[in-house]
Amino acid sequence: MINHISLDEVDSTNSYLKQRRAVLPDGTLVTAGLQTAGRGRRGHDWAADRGMLPFSLLLKNPPHPETVTLCAAVAVCNALEALLPEEKFGIKWPNDIILQGYKLCGILCESVCFGESMDIICGIGVNLTQNADFFRKANIPHGASLEMLTGYSADRVKLAEDIAQRLYEYSREGFACVSEEYVKRCLTIGKKIRIIENGGEREAFADGIAPNGFLICSDENGRFEVNSGEVSVRGLMDYI
Numbered sequence: 361m362i363n364h365i366s367l368d369e370v371d372s373t374n375s376y377l378k379q380r381r382a383v384l385p386d387g388t389l390v391t392a393g394l395q396t397a398g399r400g401r402r403g404h405d406w407a408a409d410r411g412m413l414p415f416s417l418l419l420k421n422p423p424h425p426e427t428v429t430l431c432a433a434v435a436v437c438n439a440l441e442a443l444l445p446e447e448k449f450g451i452k453w454p455n456d457i458i459l460q461g462y463k464l465c466g467i468l469c470e471s472v473c474f475g476e477s478m479d480i481i482c483g484i485g486v487n488l489t490q491n492a493d494f495f496r497k498a499n500i501p502h503g504a505s506l507e508m509l510t511g512y513s514a515d516r517v518k519l520a521e522d523i524a525q526r527l528y529e530y531s532r533e534g535f536a537c538v539s540e541e542y543v544k545r546c547l548t549i550g551k552k553i554r555i556i557e558n559g560g561e562r563e564a565f566a567d568g569i570a571p572n573g574f575l576i577c578s579d580e581n582g583r584f585e586v587n588s589g590e591v592s593v594r595g596l597m598d599y600i
C-alpha cells in the first residue's frame with residue numbers, strides 16, 4: 361500500500377509532498393536522511409542532524425482530517441513500543457511523543473484544500489540517534505533521542521514504514537478506533553495546565569479528549585474545550 365520515496369537530503373519532507381501531492385498517490389511516504397529546513401508547529405523551525413528521522417505521509421481526502429494528528433501520535437507510540445515493550449511512550453496533547461520526560465518526536469499535520477476536498481500531509485520527526493550535545497547546541501532542553509534514553513538504535517526505513525502503515529489504517533478508520541489508546545497514553549489528562557492563547561495565559565484542569573480531538577478542560581467557570589490549532593498547553597511547572 362505504501363509508496364515509499366527515499367531521499368538523501370531535502371529541505372522539508374512536508375514541503376516536498378505539498379509541492380508534488382497532485383501527482384503522487386494516496387499513501388505516499390517520503391523519508392530523508394537529512395532535512396535542512398524542517399518546520400515545526402506554530403511557525404517554529406525543527407532543528408535536525410542526520411540522527412533525526414524525518415518523514416511525511418500523504419493522505420488524500422481522508423475521511424476524518426481533523427483527527428489525523430492524534431492518530432499519528434498513537435501510530436508512533438505503538439510502533440516504538442513494538443520495538444521497546446518495556447518503555448512507556450506517552451503523549452503530551454495534542455501530539456508530542458514523550459519518553460522518560462523528554463520530547464522524542466514531533467508531528468506537524470498540514471492541509472491543502474481544493475474545492476470540497478482536502479489532502480493532509482502528516483510530517484513526523486523522530487529523534488533517533490542525536491547526542492546530548494545536539495540538543496544543548498540547538499537549545500532544546502526538553503528534547504532527547506531514542507538512543508540517548510534507551511541505547512536502542514532503530515532501523516530508519518522499517519520504523520518509518522511501520523508508523524506510516526499504522527497511521528494510514530487509523531486515519532481511514534478514524535480517531536474512535538484509537539481514542540481509548542490515546543487517552544491511556546495522554547500525559548496531559550488529569551493535570552493542571554496553562555492554556556496559552558493570543559499572548560495571554562490561563563490555568564485550567566485537563567479532563568479528557570473530545571471525539572473531535574479537542575482537549576476538554578474545566579476551571580472555576582465550568583467546562584470548555586480547546587482546539588490545538590488555537591492554543592498551546594503546558595504543565596503548570598514545566599513543559600509536560
Ligand code: BTN
Binds near residue numbers: 406456465485486
Ligand atoms: C513540532 O513542532 O513538534 C512538530 C515537528 C515536526 C517535524 C517534522 S520532521 C518531518 C516533517 N517535515 C517538516 O518540515 N516537519 C515535519
